[in-house]
Amino acid sequence: MGNYITFPDLLIWLPILAGFFCLFAVNQKHAKNTAIVFSLLTLGVSIASLFFTNSEKYMTYNNVSYIWLKYLGANYFIGLDATGRMLTLLTAIGFPLILLTSQNDQLKKPNSFYGLLMLTQAGLMGVFMAFDALTFYFFWELALIPVYFLSSIWGGERRIQATFKFFVYTFAGSLLMLVGIIYIYLHTDARAFVDGTIATHSFALNAFYNAQLSGTEQAWLFAAFFIAFAIKMPIFPFHTWQPDAYDQSPTTVTMVLSGIMVKMGLFGVLRWLLPMFPSASIHHANLVITLSVIGIVYASCLAMMQDNIKKLVAYSSIAHIGLMCAALFAMNEISIQGVLIQMFNHGINIIGMWIVVEIIERKTGVKKISELSGLAASAPVLTILFIIIALANIALPLTNAFTGEFLMFAGLYQKNIWFAVFAGLGVILSAVYTLNMIQKVFYGSVNNVTTEVKDINLTEKLVLIVIVGIIFFIGVYPQPLIDLTSESVTNLMFKLK
Amino acid sequence: MNAIILTAIWGVIMMFGGVFIKSKTAPRFVAITGMLIVLSSSIIELLTKKSFFNFDHNNMLHTDGFNLTFIAIVMTCTLIYFLLTGTEIEKVGSHVGEYFALIFFILCGISIAATFNTLLMLFIGIEIISIPLYILTGSDKRNLKSNEAALKYFLMGAFSTGIMLMGIAFIYGGNPNASFYIDKIQIGLGHMPVLIAAGLLFIMVSMSFKVSAAPFHFWTPDVYDGAPTVFTSFMSSVVKVAGFFAFLRLFELSFGIVHEQWQYLIAFITVATLVIGNITAVFQQSVKRMLAYSSIAQAGFMLLAIFALNAKAKEGILLYSAAYSLASIGIFGILTKMEDYTIDGFNGLGKENPLMAFAATVFLLSLTGIPLTAGFQSKFFMLMAAVDNGHQFWLVIVAVIFAAISAYYYFRVIQAIYFKESDRNVVVANAVNPFFNYMLIVIIALIVIIGIYPEIVIGWMYR
Numbered sequence: 038m039g040n041y042i043t044f045p046d047l048l049i050w051l052p053i054l055a056g057f058f059c060l061f062a063v064n065q066k067h068a069k070n071t072a073i074v075f076s077l078l079t080l081g082v083s084i085a086s087l088f089f090t091n092s093e094k095y096m097t098y099n100n101v102s103y104i105w106l107k108y109l110g111a112n113y114f115i116g117l118d119a120t121g122r123m124l125t126l127l128t129a130i131g132f133p134l135i136l137l138t139s140q141n142d143q144l145k146k147p148n149s150f151y152g153l154l155m156l157t158q159a160g161l162m163g164v165f166m167a168f169d170a171l172t173f174y175f176f177w178e179l180a181l182i183p184v185y186f187l188s189s190i191w192g193g194e195r196r197i198q199a200t201f202k203f204f205v206y207t208f209a210g211s212l213l214m215l216v217g218i219i220y221i222y223l224h225t226d227a228r229a230f231v232d233g234t235i236a237t238h239s240f241a242l243n244a245f246y247n248a249q250l251s252g253t254e255q256a257w258l259f260a261a262f263f264i265a266f267a268i269k270m271p272i273f274p275f276h277t278w279q280p281d282a283y284d285q286s287p288t289t290v291t292m293v294l295s296g297i298m299v300k301m302g303l304f305g306v307l308r309w310l311l312p313m314f315p316s317a318s319i320h321h322a323n324l325v326i327t328l329s330v331i332g333i334v335y336a337s338c339l340a341m342m343q344d345n346i347k348k349l350v351a352y353s354s355i356a357h358i359g360l361m362c363a364a365l366f367a368m369n370e371i372s373i374q375g376v377l378i379q380m381f382n383h384g385i386n387i388i389g390m391w392i393v394v395e396i397i398e399r400k401t402g403v404k405k406i407s408e409l410s411g412l413a414a415s416a417p418v419l420t421i422l423f424i425i426i427a428l429a430n431i432a433l434p435l436t437n438a439f440t441g442e443f444l445m446f447a448g449l450y451q452k453n454i455w456f457a458v459f460a461g462l463g464v465i466l467s468a469v470y471t472l473n474m475i476q477k478v479f480y481g482s483v484n485n486v487t488t489e490v491k492d493i494n495l496t497e498k499l500v501l502i503v504i505v506g507i508i509f510f511i512g513v514y515p516q517p518l519i520d521l522t523s524e525s526v527t528n529l530m531f532k533l534k
Numbered sequence: 535m536n537a538i539i540l541t542a543i544w545g546v547i548m549m550f551g552g553v554f555i556k557s558k559t560a561p562r563f564v565a566i567t568g569m570l571i572v573l574s575s576s577i578i579e580l581l582t583k584k585s586f587f588n589f590d591h592n593n594m595l596h597t598d599g600f601n602l603t604f605i606a607i608v609m610t611c612t613l614i615y616f617l618l619t620g621t622e623i624e625k626v627g628s629h630v631g632e633y634f635a636l637i638f639f640i641l642c643g644i645s646i647a648a649t650f651n652t653l654l655m656l657f658i659g660i661e662i663i664s665i666p667l668y669i670l671t672g673s674d675k676r677n678l679k680s681n682e683a684a685l686k687y688f689l690m691g692a693f694s695t696g697i698m699l700m701g702i703a704f705i706y707g708g709n710p711n712a713s714f715y716i717d718k719i720q721i722g723l724g725h726m727p728v729l730i731a732a733g734l735l736f737i738m739v740s741m742s743f744k745v746s747a748a749p750f751h752f753w754t755p756d757v758y759d760g761a762p763t764v765f766t767s768f769m770s771s772v773v774k775v776a777g778f779f780a781f782l783r784l785f786e787l788s789f790g791i792v793h794e795q796w797q798y799l800i801a802f803i804t805v806a807t808l809v810i811g812n813i814t815a816v817f818q819q820s821v822k823r824m825l826a827y828s829s830i831a832q833a834g835f836m837l838l839a840i841f842a843l844n845a846k847a848k849e850g851i852l853l854y855s856a857a858y859s860l861a862s863i864g865i866f867g868i869l870t871k872m873e874d875y876t877i878d879g880f881n882g883l884g885k886e887n888p889l890m891a892f893a894a895t896v897f898l899l900s901l902t903g904i905p906l907t908a909g910f911q912s913k914f915f916m917l918m919a920a921v922d923n924g925h926q927f928w929l930v931i932v933a934v935i936f937a938a939i940s941a942y943y944y945f946r947v948i949q950a951i952y953f954k955e956s957d958r959n960v961v962v963a964n965a966v967n968p969f970f971n972y973m974l975i976v977i978i979a980l981i982v983i984i985g986i987y988p989e990i991v992i993g994w995m996y997r
Contacts, residue, residue: 106989178905189953197953201945209938215914216934219921 044086045101045115048125048162051079052132056155065147069136072151076132076158083129086117087521106171110228110236110244114169119525120307123377123518124165124300127384130507131296132158137500138392139289150191153183157293164301170218170240173309174211180301181207184294188286199285203278210265210275217261221313224248246312246532259317262310263325269302270358272325273332283351288395291347295354296388300380303358306365307376307525312532319533322366326452329363330459332356337466341473346397346404349474350390353430356463357383363460364445370530372448377522379441382429382511386438389426389504393419396497397478400490406474411483416492420479422501427475429508431468437511535585535597536575537605537645544568545638552631562620565634569616572641573609580606580994593715596651603852603994604648604779611772611859612641614980618867618973622764622964626673633673636666637768644776648783652714653702656784660698660744663773664691670768671761683760690753694743701736704729705788716788726792734789734796738803741784745777747837748806751830755814758826763875766822767866770829775855778836782851786843793843800841801929808834808936815943822875824943825865828901831940832858835916838933841926842919849992850915856984856991857908861900864977867970868894873963880947882956890962891951893974898944900981903937908984913937915988 055075062068089095100116117125144150160183163176188200225248228239250258268275283291311318333356340352361379364372396419398404413420429436450457511518551564579585580602624630643662650656668691672684708729711718721730739750746754758766789796811831818824836854839847868890872879884891900909920930984991
């Protein structure tokens, strides 16, 4: 293997190939099955890569580098490190789950739908594995474009405006980042290539880490990159695109957006922002954490007031991401370890939440909490599985999110007790709105909307059971996840010193 | 040199062809043959650095890798333009041969304007480009809008030509060598003499006019809108980038030494162009007019090259020429097939003609500057050039903000194509032959290839 086929290659090309095949699928079933088969293959590759973590021994298995723009000093360089392995695993697990539960039977142009979805996966994989700034930027945008089309074509009534808002926000952010990339690039050292040519500057990640930048320059560049990542996460006050986009996108796409795509922002901070501008990051940490904490409390309050289930889940996601961002900028070992675990867990849990919301919306045709009541009587299995996922979402002990949130709060507490207090408010509020929602939707008396509802079918059961299984497994035994990611924490802490 | 001579000869051939050939379709094939000859001979000259024709031009023309590459790009784009929309040229009027002849003369002018070594040659080149353009603009003789556009263009163009001539005279009188040769214009560092400064200013104004940079852009929307769409396509792509190329060469070679003294002026023009082009484009309902304003907006980005004036800028202008011309020719080619030129006219194109819809999307994405398209690489190089220039970082930020705004109007068309339903019977009015579709695929392929691997264009320069 090694020299011919590598894990990063497979992780990118399998989804692209799948997207290509989907385009030529004859009907919906065919397209969907192609996508599922390929996404399971990708999952297999991703799991296999977990057994080749030794970076020195399996160097050639985990890294791909082709000379791309020689005299600019840009390589097509992708590879797997600890963080990348975790996030590609999340992407690889997420997509089959999402695809299996997507059951829009009357989808128009199903082959394009699944094709674009698989291209999104390729873009996401690329972002998580890029070790070269230009490669990173390419994949960053590449993940955005298919999602734009997915949401605009197959979304809800106000899809065009909502999606366009989302697009303009992220596009403006990424252009700022592009300027930042160019600026740093011009301050990097020369890069020598394998074939002997030398470029005056370099786009390589390591060269970016070592770029010579003054304090003021760091501050400006920090702003340029941070805005791009903050929009993607999103962090208050850059979050206004999100509830609309989540609400109007087809739920399948919303799962991708909230489960995996928001991790792009956090990942950007982890891989690029913090190590590139350590001093500026430390300098602005309090500001960022304050914004995040405001976001947590504000989003939680909004979630409490929501009557629309989809928006409730969207706001709850903003709150959770806010907590992760705050913990990232606490910048101590515990909190960063917590974020790394939580990124994975949040992805699993939020996909689970969306799957249930999608099932409810499909079966009843409404998404208003006030119009739903007594689902537990007609769909008991769904209710039990959903309650477990919801409890994981509010990070009860024994569920996967507990470990992560515990570590993050411990880290925030070390940074400043008040941050931990206010962020903790978010957890309490999340219990309020989640339990409130469960009570109203699943319990109470059966009304005319919910009487006819049948319980979930076998596929849905299987998918939800897999999610619940992951929740309990990591909740009881989080060590594998910690082992997988601890290397990144050490490296990052080293850079921040 | 090959390109200058051959385009001139072929222009004459086309003129006579117009007299003798009665068939309406034959001139197109003659023109395409001519284009193939011109293109291959300019590529041969680029590779061997030797011209077929050796005549004594008194060193008034100068060829190097840079401008030969540019000429090759221009000829390639024109060939693609002929192949894609040649049939539309036939529909404009009865003088088909003459239209092609005029285009060949414009190409001759472009080749001169790209290789000039004296201000006289620059002037002649620019004029050879302009005069046929006035005629082409008015070629739709029975259309009042076309006539009005032609007259407007002619009057304003003549005025700007006068200004340019005055500028050249000032430069001639002001420099101690009393020479038109651009390498002999000695300005020296320090304070510029009044005559030179005035001459520089006049030339800058008239060149800005030619490339439709604000505040000298007022002719652009009317002329682009009034001219037959197929000629707007040519004007807004190949001709426009040629103007920029001459602009860049002139200011690099003769005024490069006092770069810092006029840099602020260019920065002002750039910002004005970006603001006016982008903001006005946002409010347009007609796609043709929107593209006219967007071409002003794109000019703002190209001006960054003249602002930066470094190696990256030169590479950038080549990339921009290729990327912008291809996307422009493509999108205008599609526009000629449409029933209705408003944005709503694109509603439902995705359903009716998926290939054309996809092509239009790729061209618009390229104009927006999304990665994987040539448009991204060209904008990327421009930004890199401007950042590399150092001390004017704010300009880069302004450019980037307006690049984000440009997404708004380009995406409106994409939204119409895919997300909206049409209420009319036909979206595509004119018959689309398979060859048109093949050409669209070729252009898409070129845009993506340049988008991934820009060295395919730039590399020639250093050969």
